[in-house]
Amino acid sequence: MKKILIVDDDASFIETLKATLDPKKFITVSAADGEEGLKRMEESKPDLILLDIKMPKLGGMEFLKRVNEKYGEGKTAVLITSNLSGLEQISEGMELGIRGYFVKSNESLKGITDMIDRVLE
Amino acid sequence: MTTIILLSTLALLSLGLSAFLLLKEHQAKDVVQKREQDISRRMYELAILKELGDRVGYSLDVQQIVDIITSSLHQFIEYAAVSYMLLEPEKVMFKMHLERSVHRRFVVDVRDRMLSSLGALLDREFDKKNVREILSGAIIIEELEEPVRSFFNIPLVIDEKVVGVLTVADTKSGLYKEEEMTILYKIIQQASKAVTSLQGVVKTEQAKVSAMVESMEDGVVMTDADYRILVINPAAKRVIGQEKKAEITIFDFIDNLGGKMDIRGRLEESVKLKKSYMSERFEMKEKFYQSFVFPVKTTSSLNVEEVFGGVVIFHDVTREVELERVRDDFTSMIVHELRTPLSGIQKASELLKKPRKPAGSSPKQYVDMIYQNSSGMLDLVNDILDAAKLQSGKFEISREPADIAEVIANRVSFFNLSATDRKITLAVSVGENVPKAVPFDIQRIKQVLNNLISNALKFTPEGGAVSISAFVHEHGASANTDMRKMKVQLPEPLPEDQFASLPQSLVIAVTDTGMGIKSEQMSQLFSKFKQLDNQSLVPNIKGTGLGLAIAKGIIEGHGGIIGVASKVSAGSTFYFSLPLSPTQT
Numbered sequence: 001m002k003k004i005l006i007v008d009d010d011a012s013f014i015e016t017l018k019a020t021l022d023p024k025k026f027i028t029v030s031a032a033d034g035e036e037g038l039k040r041m042e043e044s045k046p047d048l049i050l051l052d053i054k055m056p057k058l059g060g061m062e063f064l065k066r067v068n069e070k071y072g073e074g075k076t077a078v079l080i081t082s083n084l085s086g087l088e089q090i091s092e093g094m095e096l097g098i099r100g101y102f103v104k105s106n107e108s109l110k111g112i113t114d115m116i117d118r119v120l121e
Numbered sequence: 122m123t124t125i126i127l128l129s130t131l132a133l134l135s136l137g138l139s140a141f142l143l144l145k146e147h148q149a150k151d152v153v154q155k156r157e158q159d160i161s162r163r164m165y166e167l168a169i170l171k172e173l174g175d176r177v178g179y180s181l182d183v184q185q186i187v188d189i190i191t192s193s194l195h196q197f198i199e200y201a202a203v204s205y206m207l208l209e210p211e212k213v214m215f216k217m218h219l220e221r222s223v224h225r226r227f228v229v230d231v232r233d234r235m236l237s238s239l240g241a242l243l244d245r246e247f248d249k250k251n252v253r254e255i256l257s258g259a260i261i262i263e264e265l266e267e268p269v270r271s272f273f274n275i276p277l278v279i280d281e282k283v284v285g286v287l288t289v290a291d292t293k294s295g296l297y298k299e300e301e302m303t304i305l306y307k308i309i310q311q312a313s314k315a316v317t318s319l320q321g322v323v324k325t326e327q328a329k330v331s332a333m334v335e336s337m338e339d340g341v342v343m344t345d346a347d348y349r350i351l352v353i354n355p356a357a358k359r360v361i362g363q364e365k366k367a368e369i370t371i372f373d374f375i376d377n378l379g380g381k382m383d384i385r386g387r388l389e390e391s392v393k394l395k396k397s398y399m400s401e402r403f404e405m406k407e408k409f410y411q412s413f414v415f416p417v418k419t420t421s422s423l424n425v426e427e428v429f430g431g432v433v434i435f436h437d438v439t440r441e442v443e444l445e446r447v448r449d450d451f452t453s454m455i456v457h458e459l460r461t462p463l464s465g466i467q468k469a470s471e472l473l474k475k476p477r478k479p480a481g482s483s484p485k486q487y488v489d490m491i492y493q494n495s496s497g498m499l500d501l502v503n504d505i506l507d508a509a510k511l512q513s514g515k516f517e518i519s520r521e522p523a524d525i526a527e528v529i530a531n532r533v534s535f536f537n538l539s540a541t542d543r544k545i546t547l548a549v550s551v552g553e554n555v556p557k558a559v560p561f562d563i564q565r566i567k568q569v570l571n572n573l574i575s576n577a578l579k580f581t582p583e584g585g586a587v588s589i590s591a592f593v594h595e596h597g598a599s600a601n602t603d604m605r606k607m608k609v610q611l612p613e614p615l616p617e618d619q620f621a622s623l624p625q626s627l628v629i630a631v632t633d634t635g636m637g638i639k640s641e642q643m644s645q646l647f648s649k650f651k652q653l654d655n656q657s658l659v660p661n662i663k664g665t666g667l668g669l670a671i672a673k674g675i676i677e678g679h680g681g682i683i684g685v686a687s688k689v690s691a692g693s694t695f696y697f698s699l700p701l702s703p704t705q706t
Contacts (some may be wrong), residue, residue: 012465016472019479054457083460086451103232105464109471 002014002120004032005046007037007063008081009055012106018052021116022107034058038066046076051098053082064096073097077119081112183207183284184214186312191287195220198301200289202227205277206235207285212253213239219258223292224265226257231269231290238274242283267292273302275309280317312559335445340410341434342679343417346392348385351430351444360435362406374433381405387414391431404436409442410435458501462494469494504667518565518678520703522558525566525627526551526589532570533589536578538590544583547574550607552592559627560643563701566674569683571633572668573695580635581692587633594620594628594698604630612637619684623698626681630696637689646685647673672697679703 004026006014012031021028029044031037033055041049049067053060064078073096080101098120102112184207191203206281215232224518232252238492247660269290276286287309289297331352334341340357342352348371358364361377381403390396390468391414398414408459413434418426469487472479533549540547577587594600600620604611609632620628638646647669675696676683687693 010412010461012462012468012494015490016465017489019472019482023480083457083464084301103460105460105467109468 001025001027002047002048002060003027003029004048004050004116005037006050007034007039007040007055007060008050009033010104013052013081016030016109017112022038026057032056034060034063034066037063038059041067041071042107048077048079050079050081050116053080053084061092062095062111064098068096076103079119082114138466139515158231161421183277183279183316186316187285187287188216190308190312191218194289195307198239198289198303199291199293199296199389200271201291202231203287203289203294204235204253205285205287206239208239208243209253212251214253215248215256216255217257219256219260222259222262222265224263224267225261227267227269227290227292228261231272231288232693234269234272235274235286235288238276238284239286242276242286249341254473265292271296272292273297273305275302277309278313280320319679338437341432341439342374342435343430343432344388345430346428348388348431352432355436357433357435360405360408374682378405382412384414388433390414391527392428395428402442408437408439412436422690455501455505459498462501465494466491466498466664467556492644497606503638504671507671507674508667511671517676518562518675520560520562520679523563524557525555525559525699526557526562527569528563528567529591529629532567532574535571536574540578540587541582542576543637545578545581546586547578548586548588550588550590550609550630552607554593555591555627556593556701559699560703561679562675565678566699568628569672569675569697570631572672576695577631577633577693578670579636582635585634585692587631589629591627591629593701594623598622600628600696603628611686611694613686613688613694615686615694615696616684619682620698623682623700624696625701626697627701628696630694632692632694634692637691637693638685638687639689643685643687647683 002025004021006017008014008030009032011032018028018030026046029038029046035057037049037051037058040046048095051060051063056064058066060080060082062078067076067078068074078098080097080098081104082101084102100115102115104112107115166230168568187205187207191205194203201221202217202219202224204215206216213236215235217228217231232254233249236247236249236252253297270293271289271291273289275287276283277287278445287305289305291297334352334354336355338356340360341352341354342357343348343352350369350371350614353366353369358369360368361374362375363369363373366373371385371388372526383401387398387400390398393417397416400410400412402409402411404410413436415430415432415434417430417432419429469490472482473484473487478484507516529549529551533547537547574587574589581587588609590604590609592603592607594603600612600615600619604615607630609630611632612634615630635636673683676699680700680703681698683697685693685695
């Protein structure tokens with residue numbers, strides 16, 4: 001069983017992704033912003049974080065910096081999921097040791113689960 | 122005896138008379154001769170001055186003028202050699218024209234004497250080696266061992282400054298008396314006067330041009346063909362961050378521009394190939410520039426076009442770059458906001474299409490999701506359309522008398538559910554004197570209320586309170602006194618100056634106990650593109666931020682005001698006014 005933490009303020013995304021991920025293979029935990037994300041992180045110790053960038057209270061990049069400070073850079077696999085396609089965010093994420101990124105509207109649920117499988121292999 | 126005396130007296134008298142007459146006649150002849158000489162000299166003077174005038178024209182080239190003078194001088198002054206010395210930036214130029222052949226020592230002697238008088242005039246030491254010599258006319262003959270016996274020096278003065286000396290010299294002695302010298306002085310003076318006054322005109326024009334160049338916002342640098350800087354304005358110094366440095370050379374530009382622009386190479390192309398150049402944008406000291414390089418052409422007296430140097434212009438495009446960035450950011454923000462609901466719709470449909478539905482899920486759940494996401498997207502598209510209408514001035518308001526209390530009640534019932542969900546109390550208080558029929562655009566005011574109430578709910582933590590108050594504000598009354606009557610606790614008093622000039626109006630205020638807004642952000646809240654700047658200040662606030670800009674457009678369309686009073690971590694009050702008797706627009 002692998003634990004996945006989805007930090008995203010887009011409720012539809014969380015709901016549809018949770019419904020797609022095989023409950024026999026994954027435990028999914030979600031948070032609607034970065035602050036909540038830090039709490040869930042503490043509680044659940046996930047194997048993978050799906051992280052949105054634009055969120056209220058605490059944004060994705062700030063969340064990532066705090067996670068790196070606390071748990072060490074690259075200790076937890078992170079996939080950035082955003083509807084932004086600005087290179088700036090991606091390169092900033094790369095510097096913070098993320099495993100990959102995708103634009104949510106450009107990927108199907110199937111494509112996303114395939115990517116998750118690859119990262120967790 | 123008496124006869125003899127008489128005769129001899131007569132003879133004496135006649136002798137005396139004839140002697141007197143003779144003397145007189147001689148004197149008269151002298152006068153005439155002198156006059157003739159005077160006249161002929163004057164004629165010469167006039168002739169030479171006219172010739173000078175014609176040939177010099179409007180030249181400012183001192184050497185050219187002196188050349189003309191020296192070539193005309195032999196008409197009325199005798200000399201073996203006429204020569205002049207002019208100061209050049211690095212050397213002294215010595216040019217001698219020989220009317221007759223002389224010994225080499227004659228030349229050297231004249232040259233040395235001229236150099237020492239130039240030194241005396243300027244109170245400077247000149248190195249004999251630093252003289253550039255040009256000889257013309259008759260040839261040097263070593264057998265003619267005649268020394269300099271007559272020599273006359275005239276300083277060349279332009280605009281009260283000694284620029285050189287002119288000399289006539291001969292092997293014969295006793296030449297160059299006062300008369301000839303007076304003429305020479307006059308000629309030199311005349312030429313100097315012409316050049317000085319012409320230079321005066323040029324100086325005034327130059328002052329105008331340089332004042333213009335100095336005050337230009339674009340950086341301007343002009344160089345000669347050897348890349349020496351002739352003109353540079355403060356803006357050009359700012360480009361390379363050398364505002365304070367007095368003497369700027371091309372190397373300051375080469376060093377500071379680095380690889381951003383090959384100024385030397387571009388100037389070379391300009392000067393040698395007469396090519397113009399326009400650069401790509403580049404960044405220097407946190408500013409953006411586009412540079413242009415042009416050859417500077419002059420047309421000489423012979424109508425030949427010559428490239429005299431090059432000019433580099435640094436055009437500051439920082440503002441354009443910023444605007445472009447704002448537009449790009451705005452576009453990417455809109456794309457982001459559209460992609461989010463679209464992605465939701467796409468994912469929900471993907472699940473609906475699956476033959477095997479995930480356990481514990483119902484199709485209705487996904488249909489609801491599609492409905493919600495598409496509604497959200499529709500709102501966004503409407504906001505974008507409204508913003509576009511506002512920008513193009515095509516935003517229309519249609520007023521009809523309506524009851525504001527009813528409109529507020531309607532909105533409150535709409536938001537009540539989500540307020541209760543988040544344990545936020547949503548209270549309304551309407552002043553007793555609020556008229557039942559106030560002319561306003563119901564749909565548009567509903568839109569404003571939606572925006573203000575949803576924002577208040579969004580930024581208020583659980584257990585907080587949002588209150589909506591409506592009251593009549595009389596012209597000149599205090600808005601805070603009005604508010605106190607409504608019994609609403611304000612996190613920050615309303616800015617009275619905003620209300621001071623209002624006519625009798627209906628005021629609606631939405632007060633929350635939320636996070637509040639920093640004062641530096643408040644002025645930007647209501648402007649369309651500024652939301653982006655807010656994002657950099659509060660990076661993770663979702664939404665397009667168009668809502669408040671549209672609200673402002675709607676309220677201003679009604680002839681009212683909209684604003685905010687806020688205190689960080691205490692809360693905010695967003696208010697707007699609607700004039701009770703609006704002037705039709």
